[in-house]
Amino acid sequence: MSADSSEPNPVGTASDGQFGRLRERLTGDAGREQPDTALVVLAAAVATAVLSPVVWLGWRASRLGIGEAIRLAASDTAVDVLANSLVLVGVVTAASVALGVPLAVVTVQTDLPFRRLWTVLAALPLVVPSYIGAFAYVSAFGPSGVLPDLLTQYGLGFVTPYLPTVYGLGGTALVLTLFTYPYVFLTTRASLLSFDTTQLEAARTLNHSYPRAFRRVILPQIAPGVTAGALLVALYTLSDFGTPAIMRYDVFTRVIYVELNAFGQSRATLLSLQLLAVTAVILALESRVSADTSSGYGSPASASPVVSLGRFRWVVTLLPAGVSLFTLAFPVGILTMWLVRSGPGYSGGGLAFEPAFALNSAYAAALAAGVTVLFALPVALYAGRSNSLLARAVERSTYIGYAMPGVVLGLALVFFASQWLTQAVGVGVARAVYQSLPLLVFAYVVRFLPQAVGATRSSVAGIDRDLVGAARLLGETPSGAFRRVTLPLISPGLLAGAALVFLTTMKELDTTLILHPTGFTTIVTYIWRVQEAGYYGRAALPALVLVAVSGLSMVPLLKGSDDA
Template identity: 55%
Template sequence: MRSVVPTAIRTRFDSVPLGLALVCGVIATSVVFPLTWLVIRATSVDPSRTLSMLTRPGTLEIVVNSLLLMAAVTALSVLLGVPLAYLTVRTDLPFRRFWSIAVSLPLVIPSYIGAFAFVSAFGPRGEFHSILSPLGIERLPEIYGFPGAIAVITLYTYPYVYLTTRAALLSFDTTLVDAARTLNHGQWSAFRRVTLPHIRPAIAAGGLLAALYAVSDFGTPTIMRLPVFTRQIYVEYNAFGQDYAALLSLQLLAVVIVVLVLERWVRSGATIHSDIGEAAGESTVTLGRWRWPATLLPAAVSGIALVVPIWILGLWLVTAKTGGRASLAFQWSFAFNSVWVAGLAALVATLAALPVAYFAASTDSLLATVFERATYVGFAVPGVVLALALVYFGTGYVPALYQTIPLLVFAYTVRFMPQAVGAIRTTTQQVDPRYVEAARTLGERPARAFRRVTLPLIVPGVIAGGALVFLTTMKELPATLILRPTGFETLVTHIWRAQEAAYFQYAAVPALVLVAVSGLSMVVMLSQERGD
């Protein structure tokens, strides 16, 4: 049976063509380069003023709040995402295909829409309070601050862990579990000894995305009135405090580096390779009497995450004031623009992620690790910071690119390429190196061996990564607002304009269209997965 690959075999395949290393270096440099603006800006501040700003009473509060929020969201996302992935892939859960899609859909809802919906529903004067007040319930638990921010971000972030773990489980050789069971290991023991080591890199990749999203989210902490890095950076930029904002951004990057090191440590160790495509997904765990009760978990999680926003959006349509405002009327061109730029970003990010992910999965060299880790930096930087950095470079050095689609797509790629890198890398790690060795002994060149052997086996990871980039691009707000060409309206920019003007009925339609289009992309992605 397939097992842990000997070190000698892995070392022999750690030799990667120089051309691949150069390509990865160019990609990593391109991703990190815009962020040098932060260093330039921060180092230009007088040292005494730097010390004064970083020792403000509010700075420590911002750091602590950001770290606690990130840790809580990551832990809860893992606690939700891993069981949901296991239930929808490895068990005989009723309506498994339906739940596979349902628990993925919260990812299509922008967290700022989710936060606004939860405040509207569960706030002090929210809709839920109006329903319960006739029953004598005068006060609901506080939703602002940590409770609301953690709950909302987790509900719309756990799909990162779910999707990466699901992709790993779909390509898992279940005969390894069967072999463990024949050696008198129970279900839990077999999961802990065989399945968990196999999916641990995928869990770590998904947890990393959840952590970076939590620490870089701007909308939800702002709505929940929680002082964190992103909120304060945005406030300082608006108040022309760019020096303090740059220093806070560097602190945020330091947090990101620590997270990347921790994620590298969690997923380190031996990798289990298997004959994916042959035995994957053949064995199903029987839940027995727990088969129907087990549906309560996906039903509760997806129900809360999806029903509340749709309920509030529906109320906006029905009860919001009806004063006409032609400039906010919905047009289908907004949806077309969103799909177009999101599709371009998904294509570019996936193509850029392929060599980086393959390099990282094929060798344990420090160079590969540096290149891969570099791609994650952009994901942790708030969209407003990245956008302003690109405005600085665009207006100062390449004015022809300022407010153009290429620059906008580049911003999306920098922000969201790590999602594709994580999904592709974890799937590539599961390809048995002996397959590649066999192709090479038959005279295949490295590039041709990758195309004919490795690429067909990592399709689930490529699809999952591209879909994640598409979905997050569809709902990205700050970068779109700042970098879009003049007059280029998307669903998120239209929603933002309608909310700013307090014409909520105009925000409801594009928000529902955004959810529908993103949901369809999720259905397409899941329908192409093998072993479901």
């Protein structure tokens, strides 16, 4: 045969196949329409922008010497803060499981009276921002609260010094448990609604009592749901700032905020890195639980009661009724009382609530919602059209800011605006950016981008590609097909994402406190200022407004609740 024979080269064929498969994994699935290069570039740019706060924090940390970092990490303050944070997370998580699981069981698997009502009420504490709950409890049981006033009014003021304090670990854990247990309740309830009840019936035919059958049959299968909810509680507890700050319990978020205001930026930086490390561990655990799709569900699930409570029906009702009392009726009642009550709570000149504060909140939230949707659109389109590793990496990167505690995000952007820009561009630009509305809006975008991406991506995934293809065959350009076909189909997802971002931004506390422009007072900054001054009556109206606004975000969940 001649030297230039056309026989195939096995080595070259294998190599080409490997590179081809690798290219398909990185850039898209075989046989699928590849996303436009411009779309990929835009999505990657959004991902880069979202990741930038981590870069600024790392840049500031790199300026710490090894010796200084070790000294700060081994200091009594750092050790105490780490211990306090871990203890709080452990207590709140355990208490939320102890409260959320029984509530899920009695509202799904028993003939509890008014099950649907109790289901809705058990989920509603998510409406109340935890710092509003903390404010309500402090204004009721704190040194200047309702209870000491009543005791003094009836001549029992001498009892006040002997009352247990609402501050510290106990009060913080109580408030966070009351307003975060719905995460466990909802995930456990979802698992119970998917449970194959024929397995329980089989266990009962083997003379297993319900408690024994629950322990041996039900619990192993709902454990992933319980664990997922518990990890969400742990993540929220670790990142919450308002409740520990109001309850005066030193955890990562409170001490970082204090150090930032006291110009202790080195210590704040190190504590932020430690907080991110603990957060990463919780996220890794949550990811493993979410990836575990194994289950024993076989037959279609039933939401019909499987346990009769008999004569204990009304006794068991005390559980959801008592929880609703302390999570809904009590805080709303306290806020309403402060609203209508006259007295010292309304004194203090210059602290009156103004409608402009609400307008400022709505303005910033509307800007954040609009910009977030614009950022989310290329990411959702790219992730919805491609299953490549790059597409998944871009989508996952948008969740970094959502997982990052708001106080850490605010700190990172302070470093960017006040230090990096000063060195890289100049003092004039740094002053224009620092504590400006665009920087605050950017922080909101980083924080809440996943909400818009998730809603929009679901709409993108539901588009029939044949419709877009038909538009192209009829002569439409790619941009024309997007404008006339894709955009109208995904507009419900875009609007839903924008609404969710708007509502969440309205009640965002720590990021707003750190980055809001000077003189730009919002509802949350006003509440924070007057509660620190002890003028509880002044905070009642804006607090109730926030509860009402937060309630709107629960409408989709409650509309989808099915207790048939």
